[in-house]
Amino acid sequence: MALLEVDRLSVGYRTTEEEIRAAQDVSLTIEPGETLGLVGESGCGKSTVGRAIIGILAKNAAVAGGSIRYKGRELTALSFEAMRAVRWKEIAFIPQSAMNAFNPVYRVGRQIDEIFTEHQKLNAREARKRTVELFKKVHIPASRLDGFPHQFSGGMRQRALIAMALALKPALLIADEPTTALDVAMQDRIFSTLRRLREETGSSLLLITHDMGLVAENCDRVAVMYAGRIVEQGPTHQVLNAPCHPYTMGLKNAFPSMTKPRDETLISIPGSPPTNPTEMVGCSFAPRCPFAEPRCSAQMPALGAVARVHFAACHRVDQAMVMRRRAMERTAWSEKEDVLSAAQ
Amino acid sequence: MSLAPLNDAAGCIMMVDGVSKAFRPGSSLGARLKLAAATEIRAVDGVSLRIGRGELLGLIGESGSGKTTLARLLTRLETCDSGIIQLRGQQNLADLKGTDLRAFYRHVQMIFQDPFESLNPRFTVRETVMEPLRAQGIGNRETRSQMVKRAMERAGLRPVQKYLHRYPHELSGGERQRLSIARALVLEPGLIIADEPVSMLDVSIRAGILNLLKELSVRDGLSVLYISHDLSTSRYLCDRVAIMFRGKIVEIGPTEQVLENPLHPYARMLRSAVPDADPNISRPRLAESVSEESLPQEFSGCRYAAECPHAMDECRAKVPLLMEASPEHRVACHLLKTEVRDELHSPT
Amino acid sequence: MLREETPSLPIIKPLDMAARAVGAACNRPRVAISLAILAAFFLVGIFANELAPYDAFVKQYDANGNLLRLLPPSADHLLGTTLFGRDVFSQLILGTRTALIVGFLTAIATSVIGVNIGLLAGYFGGKLDGALMRMTDVVFCVPILPFSIVALSILNRSTWWIITVMSLLFWPIAARVIRSQVLSLKERPFTDAARMSGARPLRIIYKHIAPNVLPQAFVHGVFAIAWAITTEASINFLGFGDPNMISWGTIIYDVFTSMVSYTAWWWFLPPGICLMLVVGAFYLVAEAYEEVANPRLQER
Numbered sequence: 001m002a003l004l005e006v007d008r009l010s011v012g013y014r015t016t017e018e019e020i021r022a023a024q025d026v027s028l029t030i031e032p033g034e035t036l037g038l039v040g041e042s043g044c045g046k047s048t049v050g051r052a053i054i055g056i057l058a059k060n061a062a063v064a065g066g067s068i069r070y071k072g073r074e075l076t077a078l079s080f081e082a083m084r085a086v087r088w089k090e091i092a093f094i095p096q097s098a099m100n101a102f103n104p105v106y107r108v109g110r111q112i113d114e115i116f117t118e119h120q121k122l123n124a125r126e127a128r129k130r131t132v133e134l135f136k137k138v139h140i141p142a143s144r145l146d147g148f149p150h151q152f153s154g155g156m157r158q159r160a161l162i163a164m165a166l167a168l169k170p171a172l173l174i175a176d177e178p179t180t181a182l183d184v185a186m187q188d189r190i191f192s193t194l195r196r197l198r199e200e201t202g203s204s205l206l207l208i209t210h211d212m213g214l215v216a217e218n219c220d221r222v223a224v225m226y227a228g229r230i231v232e233q234g235p236t237h238q239v240l241n242a243p244c245h246p247y248t249m250g251l252k253n254a255f256p257s258m259t260k261p262r263d264e265t266l267i268s269i270p271g272s273p274p275t276n277p278t279e280m281v282g283c284s285f286a287p288r289c290p291f292a293e294p295r296c297s298a299q300m301p302a303l304g305a306v307a308r309v310h311f312a313a314c315h316r317v318d319q320a321m322v323m324r325r326r327a328m329e330r331t332a333w334s335e336k337e338d339v340l341s342a343a344q
Numbered sequence: 345m346s347l348a349p350l351n352d353a354a355g356c357i358m359m360v361d362g363v364s365k366a367f368r369p370g371s372s373l374g375a376r377l378k379l380a381a382a383t384e385i386r387a388v389d390g391v392s393l394r395i396g397r398g399e400l401l402g403l404i405g406e407s408g409s410g411k412t413t414l415a416r417l418l419t420r421l422e423t424c425d426s427g428i429i430q431l432r433g434q435q436n437l438a439d440l441k442g443t444d445l446r447a448f449y450r451h452v453q454m455i456f457q458d459p460f461e462s463l464n465p466r467f468t469v470r471e472t473v474m475e476p477l478r479a480q481g482i483g484n485r486e487t488r489s490q491m492v493k494r495a496m497e498r499a500g501l502r503p504v505q506k507y508l509h510r511y512p513h514e515l516s517g518g519e520r521q522r523l524s525i526a527r528a529l530v531l532e533p534g535l536i537i538a539d540e541p542v543s544m545l546d547v548s549i550r551a552g553i554l555n556l557l558k559e560l561s562v563r564d565g566l567s568v569l570y571i572s573h574d575l576s577t578s579r580y581l582c583d584r585v586a587i588m589f590r591g592k593i594v595e596i597g598p599t600e601q602v603l604e605n606p607l608h609p610y611a612r613m614l615r616s617a618v619p620d621a622d623p624n625i626s627r628p629r630l631a632e633s634v635s636e637e638s639l640p641q642e643f644s645g646c647r648y649a650a651e652c653p654h655a656m657d658e659c660r661a662k663v664p665l666l667m668e669a670s671p672e673h674r675v676a677c678h679l680l681k682t683e684v685r686d687e688l689h690s691p692t
Numbered sequence: 693m694l695r696e697e698t699p700s701l702p703i704i705k706p707l708d709m710a711a712r713a714v715g716a717a718c719n720r721p722r723v724a725i726s727l728a729i730l731a732a733f734f735l736v737g738i739f740a741n742e743l744a745p746y747d748a749f750v751k752q753y754d755a756n757g758n759l760l761r762l763l764p765p766s767a768d769h770l771l772g773t774t775l776f777g778r779d780v781f782s783q784l785i786l787g788t789r790t791a792l793i794v795g796f797l798t799a800i801a802t803s804v805i806g807v808n809i810g811l812l813a814g815y816f817g818g819k820l821d822g823a824l825m826r827m828t829d830v831v832f833c834v835p836i837l838p839f840s841i842v843a844l845s846i847l848n849r850s851t852w853w854i855i856t857v858m859s860l861l862f863w864p865i866a867a868r869v870i871r872s873q874v875l876s877l878k879e880r881p882f883t884d885a886a887r888m889s890g891a892r893p894l895r896i897i898y899k900h901i902a903p904n905v906l907p908q909a910f911v912h913g914v915f916a917i918a919w920a921i922t923t924e925a926s927i928n929f930l931g932f933g934d935p936n937m938i939s940w941g942t943i944i945y946d947v948f949t950s951m952v953s954y955t956a957w958w959w960f961l962p963p964g965i966c967l968m969l970v971v972g973a974f975y976l977v978a979e980a981y982e983e984v985a986n987p988r989l990q991e992r
Contacts, residue, residue: 041546154407183406183573188617188630210547213619217627240623254548255621256580262599266580268551272516341502421884446890454888462881466903475899476889527885 001072002029003204004053004172009066011045011052021278022048022061024228027303030172035205037219037236039212039251043273045228046208050174053206054093055083070172089119092165096177098157101164102149108160109145115167134163138193155186162194169201176208191218212255216240221309224248227277227284230303234310244312244320246289249327265330270337283315287340290332291316291323356433357535357567358395358418358452363427364388364591365413387413388424389591392666395535398565400558402582402599404572404614410591411571415539418569419454420445431535446480453528457540459520463512469501470508473526480531491530498564499526500556518549525556535567536560542577554581575618579603584672587611590647593666597673607675609652646678654679723980726973733788733970740789744782745770748938751777765958772958774943775950783938784962790939791921791970794851798858798920803913806863807905810870815878815897824867832864836923841932851934854927858920866912873905907984914978918971925967940967 011023023045030036038046051057053068055075068075070090075083087093095101102111109131116127132142138159149157158178165173175194179187191214198205207219215222216236223233224247232245243249253267271288274280282297283289289296296315303313306320316323326332365388387410395401405411416422418429420437429437431451440448456462463472473492477483483491493504499522501507512520521541528536538557542550558581560566572578578585579599586596587608595608606612617630645660646652652659658678666674667681736743746752752760752773759777763769771780813824836858843857877883878901886900927933928941929948940963947960 041548184575185406185613185617185630188619192629211619212547212621216621216623217619237623240621251548252621254551256576257622258576258579258603258615258618258620259622259625262579264580266551266554268518268553268555269548272518272549416884419884419888421887449888449890454884456881456885458881462885464882464886464900464904475886475891479886479889479891479895524885527889531889 003032004030005069007067010064012064013061035219037215037222038208040225044225050208089168091172092170094175094178098161138163174206232312244306290336359430361392361428363391363424400568400582402570402578402585405588409588450531452535453533455538455541495526495530517545537569539571595675601673610648726976729973737789737792744785746779746782748782748786786938787940794924795917795921799913799916801859802862802916806866807909809867814871814874828864851937911982918974
């Protein structure tokens, strides 16, 4: 049985004017010990999915449909108390900014101690012992335990956070852009730390990010999100080497490489994501897609299999190879750009 | 530390020589950084470089490297404590006042990191791009409109009519950044200093802005100083690249050399830390760091000595100067002089 | 560093401001009611001369020549008459006009002073800021009523002097708030960009920064109206006001000095209620607008 099964999850936000679907019909699974990358740009709903799983959605957001099953248990049906018991112990969350997880007025050591005293009913001394061990694991000197969060540097805070997240050896870690605010060297070190700790605890990781590089290096499988939906999903190697959805192809073009020849073309996807995708009929990417046909705007494509475990939601998925080749040419996208600006 | 006298003054649009800026607790920035009394942080320390006409020069640095401070020094938003900054061999920037300073801004402009914060929320697109012309008293109503239109077209905000009367909050991130670029272009400067222009944009939009900068440089001969922490975009865009660490330039040279086979240990570390989006490539990871205490500024030697795996005694005692490793490729590292050099020369 | 794009709050331009304000008001009954109250008082104030059934200064006599003093409310005199036989309702209406004129003029003057001081102190910093802020602190500490009373006794007890004195006392709050807003606006990149356009400091202050502080300035302007009306009423109530003007404060003063407060409820209650309603309404509207105008909310 999969560790986490998300089935057709939809999450809506209610604003004063309307309800916006941040995530629509999202389905994914995570096996024990594996890493799934959830990749997409800002506003695609990836953060929302992560937060929905651990139950920390904003006040004006709510699960609007679908199910989230963790070890067979339906998380959306849990009471507040029951969900609290699940957090930290079974599923832990690493937010983008550590300041969102640490209380600024309490010392860091005490906040981590609390996890042990609350969830494992240890006494203060034992808890402190575990906290010191934890800090050692992430290479933070024990002398820093009595510091306040703002006294830690960004990288150290994030490491403290990872320590805290893995304190109770949860089976699933959800990391939401954990290193976006950090320098690349610190980022690399943190991922090394993460990998090492995960090897010890056997935790799975749901890595939410916009960085394809991180996904390529750290994730076994990847799901690409656009406008609230998953548009492609599969083993990382397959999805990145042979993408079958035009958005994934476009995204690939956007990351400059450190190794390919410098005159490679870097192409941007024209236009911008839809503001209210729920109102759209048909594929949400169609307006920006160089391969769109009339049927694309008429009907939303379903997530279909392109290989045994590789799925893409595109009507023209059987022409993936042709599309891939064409997607590497700048003209494919610039023509679309001209069409878009002419239409306005 | 100064460079050899400029013989190719004709090819250089800006010359920076020995520029330093320190922040003290008394100053506002010092207060923000919570400096202890009597310490000072040398944000920029003896930086020298030359920006050629039509050149795309990259300045790579992580947080704390001083790159943003340097950008503000080159645009006179801050004044340097020492050193010379010259535009086209004219007066030192620090000496410019009033009309001369305003004239300086006709030649050098800046693009900022945050697309939204760098625009006045109360100005329409038209007013934003028009403002430099008005402030400088250039042209009349008709010529101004034309210049605005031209700047917007160059920045890719087409069709111009569609954008003229919009407000920043009605634009997407990419459009806002193009608006900043249009504003920078309207005075037809020779040099644009771009401080992390794409860091806050969505990945799929970055390429458009980068390609725009490239086009402006290649087609129109605009010089661009591209400041970033991101090696891959710098590699894509820039012909030459400088790497900054704690206020000093530690390596500078053609992109192929510096980014593909860096010589300075810090540069090598940085290069090896970049994740590659190609899943077929595997790279060795950096060792996890032991501690990250912010290092004291009083050491007299190389700034990187405390973290450098190859540090020698000389490194801790003496500040290394930029030396030529090969034509055009300079590195500030004592190791270059030793046998270790050959080790370093092997590809990353 | 990326951030999730949250839908940005529309930036308020004057007409858009008003439209949104009304729209928002409909969602919040307190604000809607306050606006309605204010609208009613506005109309009364503007059409005071037409609406007042009698001349508020003229004593009323009946058919037999008897002074109609202290009459309770009736069909002829909706709110009865005063001790001197004057129609209370007419006085109330005239008082409305006085209150609004005093309120608005003081608010405008106080805003002009306070906002400009805030802008200059905030932008230039240094010695100018130091000097202006010391001045602000001093004025801030001056107790308003005692000082006004003394000043009016020296100068001249007219409504125009009341407005002047209040304007000179109310501006520190606006100055402080605007100054702190300017301090943060000064750090934003668009101000750097303005400097790099070659704009001179005054241009940056008035063309680039000032438009962004207007919403806060407006909020304080509205608060100032409320303060002015209250203070003017207090000055008049204490007997130091303008004897030739009718305002709600003078009405209450008359009641008080005639010592019939306990019986002539129709005479002293209405002005008090009007004061409460109008001042309260202005406060509610200002507070509600402040939520919209608050710069923190404007930043996405």
